[in-house]
Every structure is written in structure tokens, then in C-alpha cells.
Amino acid sequence: MLHYKTMRKLLKKFLHATLLCFFIISGIYAQDSLDLKPKVFKEFKLLDNANTRFNFFFNTPNRYIDNSAYDWLDSVNLYLNESEHNNDSIAVQKYSVVQSQIHYDLGDYDKSLAIAKELYVKKENLGTDSKLIVLNLLDTNYSKLELYAKQIEIRKEKKDLGITENIAFYDIYSNLGLHRKAMDDYFKEEKKFIAEDDFYGQAVFYNNVGNYLRLDKSTPTALSTYKKAKGFVDIYLNDVTKIKTEKQLSEANHLKGIIEGNIGKCHVLLKQYKDALPYLERSVATIKEFNAGKFSSDAVENTLEMAECYLHMDDLEKTTDILSNTITPIKTDNILKKYKLYASYYNRTGDYKNATAYLNKVIRIKDSVSLNQSSLKKQQLAAVVGQDLEYSKKMMEQQKQALEDSRNEMIAKDERINIVFISLVFLLLGFAGLVYAYLRIIKSQRLIVEQKHIIEKALVEKDSHLKEIHHRVKNNLQMVSSLLSLQTKNTRSKAAIAALEEGKSRVKAMALIHQKLYQNEDLSVIEMQGYIESLINSVQSVYKKGGHNINITIDAEGVELDIDRAIPFGLMLNELVSNSFKYAFPDDNADGKIYIHLRKIIGQEGFFEYTDNGIGLPEDTEVRAEASMGIRLMNRLANQLQTSLNTDRTAEGVRFWFNFK
Incomplete structure (x- = not known):
């Protein structure tokens, strides 16, 4: 059993x-x-030869998103060994270039440099694409390893091969501590080549300028420069008129992550730790997403900056979590920063033994670096300055030779002209010249008139199209308002009806903007006095009830705002007026007053004020603000205007005001 x-x-x-x-x-x-959908790494392995794998590897953005760089390195090593066994020299070359790039992506700069140097010894056998990649690897590896004299030699090689027109030294000067000189040279060398509509190039340019300013301790100026760079990269990413490849989008998003990290660093330097954290967190997340699998000093630095923020905010638990999970730094400055943060952390927790141990590590590293760094930096600086002077001397000699050649050419041309003039009949030549000039003038004037006519026609058509667009947008918004009205009729819940009415009021506020735009001669701005009056009438039709005697005064004569300011302003005013009608005057017989004041002078800050003499705000306003959609909406709209909404409680009623740019 x-x-x-x-x-x-x-x-x-x-x-x-x-x-x-x-x-x-x-x-x-x-x-x-x-x-x-096939994984990137699997797709790479399914390819059948070295050339296609080479092109796939370097043309694939975010290639380590599915598998780590170590997985790629293992496979490439296998392909490389197989190619060496088969004596396939071209395949060996291709896989070696890929191998060097992967080591660079992993932060193993010594190994990457060794492979690249070995490849470049046989540069005559390298293809054009491989040669360019190897030269760039040599350049960046020498920079990471602070071998600036070698870096200049590579840049000379690039110029000799016609890859670059000039040899730049600004980044090297910055690495040697001469940040202001680096910025001056960068402005002189690069600004003239960036087109106004090249928003990505503008973002890169102002990010680099911000780096030089930040490193030169000009933190407030650097912060504004970084924000300018962020504006350009946002425009680039949001520009739907230009088609962008996946690689371009990945690079732009990665750049945005770096810029946001730099903004966060500036806030840390200014001791604005709460302001810094959102930028740093977004930066680390963006870099990890669009630079997956690659070692990034920016990600390491921004993570350490986050730890510093939490340390200063006395959140020791998050501080130690971040420090424990941070990727091991490679740069000496980052290693020192990590040890200093650990020392501060242990000091605050009372673990003085560990705090002393980390401080000793900091001192040992500083002593080790200071023994050689000063003399090495002087040698490196002397080498760079010498190369810079040599390059400047060569440029002057080339310019001098060009001027001499031009002068000789002018002399020869003069001699030829003299011979021609002696050979020709002066009167006939002069007459022919006058006729030719006269015909050219007539032709030029005709072209100018035609082009002017075309431009004027295009401008008229553009204005007509813009008005049509605003008219259609207004009609679409009115359609949305009508749909909300229909939904209101089919809804029994009072709360839902109130929410739908509020939504309809906000839609009408936006529709009024577009209505005013297509009614204006100038499509770029909105006259605010008329718009506010129309908005008040629209709100009154929804909320005003019999018995209210509300006197509304609007003081906004002569103020014009563009659509980017007018829409958030209109939505905010819609919320304020709606709240006054709903809550401020509960007594139907009350003598209510609302005063709206708006001023904006070109070149100065604008000012907005809204007051009513109602019952005022309740005592628990701040608690309600967390749950009130209207108040949260007004605060977000104020953020869009780059300002904050201020509230003053008066003896009778309430006052809202803010300044704006």
C-alpha cells in the first residue's frame, strides 16, 4: 500500500x-x-563576406543595442583568424579595421591604437574607406592617450592626402589647458564654414564653444551657449521637411544627450543641484540608448555628477547606489572625482576609515600625476606651438607665393592686353565695348524685373497659402469643438460635462488664434487687444449666467505676440477667466470686476497681470494645485513662455502675474 x-x-x-x-x-x-525583425548582430553574422560585413558594421547606427561589443569582438576575431588561415589579405585588412574600432568603442585605446598603427604601416594596400577610418582612429586614440604631437602628425597626413583642407589645433590647445585660445581658434576656423540652415552643424559648434567656456570657468556664459546648442538640435530633430537617415537621427539624439549632460554640469558648477538632476538623468539615458554598448566618458562624467547632486542633497542611499553602479572611469580626472565622492560619502556616514583610505588614494594619484604632468605638458605644449608656428609659417609662405603668382599673372595679362590694344583699331574697340556694355545693362535690367515679378508672385502665393492653412486649422478646431458639444449632449455625468465644456473652451481659445492670424495682414503676429476681447466673449457664452454683473477691463492696446507666445498665453487666460466665472463670484448680485493688463516693448521683458475682486483663493490652494488640471496646465503654459506664474492673495480677490521674454 x-x-x-x-x-x-x-x-x-x-x-x-x-x-x-x-x-x-x-x-x-x-x-x-x-x-x-532580425537582430543587428544576427544580421551581421548572416552576411557572407568581409566587404559586406565591413560596410554593414560602419553603416549601422547603435550597432551594440542587441549584443554587447564583446560579442561582436569574439565573432570578428573568429572571422579574422579564418581569413588569416585562408591567406585572404583583403579580408584580414577589413576585419582588423573593425577590430580596432570595437576596441575603441570599448575604451581600450591602447589596443585600438596598436592595431591601427599596424594597419597604417601598409597604408598603400588600404582602400579609401579603410584608410580614412584608420586615420580617424589614430587621431582619436592619440587624443585619448594625450599624445598630441603624434596627433598632429596624423592631421598633417590627412591634409597631405586631401582628406582635410587645414590642420586644426584648437582641441589640442584645450586638452593642454588653453581653453580660451582654443575657443578663439575654433571660432576663426569653423564658424565661417557653417551655413545658417545647418542646424545640426550649429548645434555641434555651440556645444564645443560651451565646452571651452565651461572649462575656462565661464559657467553662466557656457550654460546659455549650451541652451543655444540644444535649441538648434531640437530644431534639427523636429524639422520634418528634411529627410534624415537612421544614422543621422541616432547621431543627433546622441548629441542632444551630450548637450543636456553639459547643461546639467553647468548647473552643478552653479550649485543648482535640483535643476541639474533632470538634465543629467536624461543625458545618461539618451547616451545609453543611442550609443549602446560603447564606452562613453560623457556618460561616466554625467553619472558622477548625478552622484554629487544626491550627495549635496543628503540622499546618501542614491549616492552610493550610483557610485556602485558607475562604469569604471578611464580618465584620471574621473577616477579622482569618484574617489573624492566616496571619501565625502564615507565622511558623512561616519566611516572615517574608508573616507581616509579614499583620500589617500586621491593624494597618491595626484602626486603621481603631478610628478610628470607639468614637464610633460610643457613638452607637449612646446611641440604643439612649434607645429602651429610651422604650419602658420607654411600658410604665410603659400599665401605669399600665391600673391606673387597672381602679380606675375597680372603683369603677363597686362602685356597681352597692350599687344591686343595696339593691334586693334581703338575707335572700333571702344564702340564695340560700349555696345556690349549697353546690351548687358539692358539684359540685366530685364532679368531683375522678371526676378522681382517672380519673387512678388511667390510672396503673394505664400501669404495666400498661409492664410488658407490657418483657416483650415481654425475650421478643424471648430469641428473638434462641435464634437465635444455633441459628446456633452450624450453625457449624463455632471463631472464629465464640466470637463468637456472646459476642453471645448480651450479648443476655442486656440481656434481664435488661427482665426485672428488669417484675418490679419501680417501673418506672423496677433494683435492681443482684439484677441482677448474675442476670447472673453467666447468664455462668457459658456460660463456667464444671469444675475452676474462682471465688469471686465482689458488693457493690451498695441501689444502684438507671435503664435508661439499667443497660444500658451490664450490658453492660460482662458483658464483664469473661466475660474473667475465659475468660482470667484458665487453671489449672482455681486458687483464683479476683472482687470487684464498686458505690456510688451521690443527689446524688453513683457508683463502680464490678471486680477479679480471675487472671494479669493481657498486656504488649501497649494494642496488642490496638485490635483487640479487647470492649475497644472497654467504652470506648464508658463514654462512654455519661459517664466513662472506668480499668485498674490489680496484683501479682496486674487492677483496672478508674470514677466515674459
């Missing part, structure tokens, strides 16, 4: 295990069947 029960238990366990395995296998199969 006991044996029979034991057998039954074993049989049940076997059946349960079998069913569990069946469900697990079925789930895995279903998951694989749903994952129809």
Missing part, C-alpha cells in the same frame, strides 16, 4: 514537470515567432 502511494506521488510530479516544460517550450516558440 505504501509503495502504491509513493508511485502515485511520483507519477503526479512527472506529469506536472512535463506540463511545465511544455508551456515553457510553447512560450519560447511563440516569442520567437513574434520576433520577426
Whole structure:
């Protein structure tokens, strides 16, 4: 009997295990069947030769998103060994270039440099694409390893090969501590080549300028420069008129992450730790997303800056979590910063033994660096300055030679002209010249008139199209308002009806903007006095009830705002007026007053004020603000105007005001 029960238990366990395995296998199969998109790494391995793998590797943005760089390196090493075994020199070359790039992406700059140098010894066998990649790897690796003299040699090689027109030294000067000189040279060398509509190039330019300013301790100026760079990269990413490749979008988003990290660093330097954290967190997340699998000094630095913020905010738990999970730094400055943060952390927690240990590490590293850094930096600086002077001297000699050649050419041309003039009849030549000049003038004037006519026609058509667009947008918004009205009629819930009415009021506020735009001669701005009056009438039609005697005074004559300011302003005013009608005057016989004041002078800050003499705000206004959609909406709209909404409680009623740019 006991044996029979034991057998039954074993049989049940076997059946349960079998069913569990069946469900697990079925789930895995279903998951694989749903994952129809091939992984990047799998797609790379499915390619059949070195050339296609080479092109796929360097043309794939965010290639380490599915598998780590170490997985790629293992596969490339296998392909490289196989190519060496088959004596396929071209494949060996291609895989070696990829191998060097992966080591660079992992932050192993010594290994990447060694492979690149070995490749460049046989540069005559390298293809054009491979040669450019190898030169760039040599350049960046020398920079990371602070071998600036070698870096200049590579840049000379690039110029000799026609890859670059000039040899730049500004980044090297910055690495040697001469940040102001680096910025001056950068402005002189690069600004003239960036087109006004090249928003990505503008973002890169102002980010680099911000770096030089930040490193030169000009933090407030650097912060404004970084924000300018962020504005350009946002325009680039939001510009739907230009088609962008996946690689371009990935690079732009990665750049945006770096810029936001730099903004966060500036806030840390200004001791604005709460302001810094959102930028730093977004930066680290963006860099990890669009630079997946690659070692990034920016990500390491921004993570350490986050730890510093939490340390100063006395959130020690998050501080130690971040420090424990940070990627091991490579740069000496980052290593020192991490040890200093650990020392401060242990000092605050009372663990003075560990705090002393980390401080000793900091001192040892500083002593080790200071022994060689000063003399090495002087040698490096002397080498760079010498190369810079040599390059400037060569440029002057080339310019001098060009001027001499031009002068000789002018002399020769003069001699030829003299011979021609002697050979020709002076009167005939002069007459022919006058006729030719006269015909050219007539032709030029005709072209000018035609082009002027075309431009004027294009401007008229553009204005007509813009008015049509604003008219259609207004009609669409009115359609949305009508749909909300229909929904209101089919809704019984009072709360839902109130929410729909509020939504309809906000839609009408936006529709009025576009109505005013297509009615204006000038499509770029809105005359605010008329708009506010129309908005008040619209709100009154929804909320004003019989018995109210509300006197509304609007003081906004002569103020014009563009659409980017007018829409958030209109929505905010819609909320304020609606709140006054709904809550400020509960007594139907009250003599209510609302005063709206708006001023904006070109070149100065604008001012907005809204007051009513109603019952005022309740005592728990701040608590309600967390749950009130209207108040949260007004605060977000104020952020769009780059300001904050201020509230003053008066003896009678309430006052809202803010300044704006």
C-alpha cells in the first residue's frame, strides 16, 4: 500500500514537470515567432563576406543595442583568424579595421591604437574607406592617450592626402589647458564654414564653444551657449521637411544627450543641484540608448555628477547606489572625482576609515600625476606651438607665393592686353565695348524685373497659402469643438460635462488664434487687444449666467505676440477667466470686476497681470494645485513662455502675474 502511494506521488510530479516544460517550450516558440525583425548582430553574422560585413558594421547606427561589443569582438576575431588561415589579405585588412574600432568603442585605446598603427604601416594596400577610418582612429586614440604631437602628425597626413583642407589645433590647445585660445581658434576656423540652415552643424559648434567656456570657468556664459546648442538640435530633430537617415537621427539624439549632460554640469558648477538632476538623468539615458554598448566618458562624467547632486542633497542611499553602479572611469580626472565622492560619502556616514583610505588614494594619484604632468605638458605644449608656428609659417609662405603668382599673372595679362590694344583699331574697340556694355545693362535690367515679378508672385502665393492653412486649422478646431458639444449632449455625468465644456473652451481659445492670424495682414503676429476681447466673449457664452454683473477691463492696446507666445498665453487666460466665472463670484448680485493688463516693448521683458475682486483663493490652494488640471496646465503654459506664474492673495480677490521674454 505504501509503495502504491509513493508511485502515485511520483507519477503526479512527472506529469506536472512535463506540463511545465511544455508551456515553457510553447512560450519560447511563440516569442520567437513574434520576433520577426532580425537582430543587428544576427544580421551581421548572416552576411557572407568581409566587404559586406565591413560596410554593414560602419553603416549601422547603435550597432551594440542587441549584443554587447564583446560579442561582436569574439565573432570578428573568429572571422579574422579564418581569413588569416585562408591567406585572404583583403579580408584580414577589413576585419582588423573593425577590430580596432570595437576596441575603441570599448575604451581600450591602447589596443585600438596598436592595431591601427599596424594597419597604417601598409597604408598603400588600404582602400579609401579603410584608410580614412584608420586615420580617424589614430587621431582619436592619440587624443585619448594625450599624445598630441603624434596627433598632429596624423592631421598633417590627412591634409597631405586631401582628406582635410587645414590642420586644426584648437582641441589640442584645450586638452593642454588653453581653453580660451582654443575657443578663439575654433571660432576663426569653423564658424565661417557653417551655413545658417545647418542646424545640426550649429548645434555641434555651440556645444564645443560651451565646452571651452565651461572649462575656462565661464559657467553662466557656457550654460546659455549650451541652451543655444540644444535649441538648434531640437530644431534639427523636429524639422520634418528634411529627410534624415537612421544614422543621422541616432547621431543627433546622441548629441542632444551630450548637450543636456553639459547643461546639467553647468548647473552643478552653479550649485543648482535640483535643476541639474533632470538634465543629467536624461543625458545618461539618451547616451545609453543611442550609443549602446560603447564606452562613453560623457556618460561616466554625467553619472558622477548625478552622484554629487544626491550627495549635496543628503540622499546618501542614491549616492552610493550610483557610485556602485558607475562604469569604471578611464580618465584620471574621473577616477579622482569618484574617489573624492566616496571619501565625502564615507565622511558623512561616519566611516572615517574608508573616507581616509579614499583620500589617500586621491593624494597618491595626484602626486603621481603631478610628478610628470607639468614637464610633460610643457613638452607637449612646446611641440604643439612649434607645429602651429610651422604650419602658420607654411600658410604665410603659400599665401605669399600665391600673391606673387597672381602679380606675375597680372603683369603677363597686362602685356597681352597692350599687344591686343595696339593691334586693334581703338575707335572700333571702344564702340564695340560700349555696345556690349549697353546690351548687358539692358539684359540685366530685364532679368531683375522678371526676378522681382517672380519673387512678388511667390510672396503673394505664400501669404495666400498661409492664410488658407490657418483657416483650415481654425475650421478643424471648430469641428473638434462641435464634437465635444455633441459628446456633452450624450453625457449624463455632471463631472464629465464640466470637463468637456472646459476642453471645448480651450479648443476655442486656440481656434481664435488661427482665426485672428488669417484675418490679419501680417501673418506672423496677433494683435492681443482684439484677441482677448474675442476670447472673453467666447468664455462668457459658456460660463456667464444671469444675475452676474462682471465688469471686465482689458488693457493690451498695441501689444502684438507671435503664435508661439499667443497660444500658451490664450490658453492660460482662458483658464483664469473661466475660474473667475465659475468660482470667484458665487453671489449672482455681486458687483464683479476683472482687470487684464498686458505690456510688451521690443527689446524688453513683457508683463502680464490678471486680477479679480471675487472671494479669493481657498486656504488649501497649494494642496488642490496638485490635483487640479487647470492649475497644472497654467504652470506648464508658463514654462512654455519661459517664466513662472506668480499668485498674490489680496484683501479682496486674487492677483496672478508674470514677466515674459
